[in-house]
Amino acid sequence: MTDSSDSLDRRQFLKAVGAAGLCPILASSALGAAADGPAGKPATAPADPKTAGQVPKRKLGKTGVEITVVGLGSGTVDLASNQDVLTRALKCGITYWDTSISYGGSELGIGRFFARDPALRPRIFLVTKTADITTPMPVIADVERQFRESLKQLGTDYIDLYLGVHAMPDARQLTDEVRQWADEKKKKGLIKFFGFSTHSNMDRNLMAASKLDWIDACLVRCDFRVMREPRMQEAIEACSKAGIGLIAIKAMGAGLNTNSAEDRKLSNYFTDKGYDQHQAKIKALLEDKRFTAAAVGMRNPDIVESCAKAVVDKATLSQADHAALRQYAQATCDSYCAGCDNICAAALPDVGTVSDVMRYLMYHNTYGDRERARGLFARIPPATRLRLLAADYRPAEARCPQHIPIGKMVAEAFRRLA
Secondary structure, three states, X not given: OOOHHHHHHHHHHHHHHOHHHHOOOOOOOOOOOOOEOHHHOEOOOOOOOOOOOOOOEEEOHHHOOEEEOEEEEOOOOOOOOOHHHHHHHHHHXXXXXXXXXXXXXXXXXXXXXXXXXXXXXXXXXXXEEOOEOOOOOOOHHHHHHHHHHHHHHHOOOOEEEEXXXXXXXXXXXXXXXXXXXXXXXXXXXXXXEEEEEEOOOHHHHHHHHOOOOOOOEEEEEOOOOOOOOXXXXXXXXXXXXXXXXXXXXXXXXXXXXXXXXXXHHHHHHHHOOOOOHHHHHHHHHHOOOOOOEEEEXXXXXXXXXXXXXXXXXXXXOOHHHHHHHHHHHHHOHHHOOOOOXXXXXXXXXXXXXHHXXXXXXXXXXXXXXXXXXXXXXXXXXXXXXXXXXXXXXXXHHHHOOOOOOHHHHHHHHHHHHO
């Protein structure tokens, strides 16, 4: 921990905005009108002296480019109607912005922001993605169409990092055709770097990517729960040695229910230390210097400021802090899907991607992103839904490392999302 004055400052901050407002997973307050400056331009000055220019940066793998260690994730907020989230991000010095064509009004909101002040675009390291992949292999015509639409919505003529395979379950989807498409776009200056994102089978996908010299960076689901797994550590190390930039997503390690007694216990533990459990989880992830950044869902300006403060604060987690996170992970493992879809697939070979259903339920229950969760669930083919409904989940439950009551959770997903 730092000296008493720093601790006092963190406590004052928590009291000012409220612990609930700091939580990237639980916060659900909607924002009002956009914070626009004179003549309709974003209010970009002055910067917050406590964070602007101080948010650390790290190099993104072999690209040589430095980006802020925390990124504005926009999957849970319509930035078209909540421009003050972007304004606060700039004031706090967070210049890595992460979006997707499938994130509602997120791309449109960023495009609107750039349109009002085009000089801001070069300051931002902009990442966007295709929609979640639902076909066995990427369809290049779909990738091209979505890429063009993203450029239009974002109001830009280039993307810094484009993730052409989003929510990739299997590294075999990084086909030679995808590589050729990425090479073409780089040569034309339409993208600077190329990669993928993955929410399931992360260790396998990272290990396979480490052998591909055309992958610049990837967004990978990683948090204080899974990063200690030996296979995950091996895959992270392989990518690091290969120069692949690693950006963590889902860094909060959110489960299917985050309103348990264990969550309240962990929150109280870290609040007593002057920051909240979500700031602690960001710190825990970024202590691994092999990760360039964590992209965190920031649905309101208070969350933006909290995330900036977490990385500006030089305090590191103690052994007791790490022990508290480990104890919490163990106590809540049966409500957390670790994305090891290969285990479910081996037990239920004819059913479908069970981990995706768990992820959609997490979006609904813990992110409060109900519209997105239902939209993703609606994309599950009817035949797959029938198999999901009819399946006997006991073989998968017997193999699940987290001991999740999978059948119960799938039934809940159908009740809430169908």
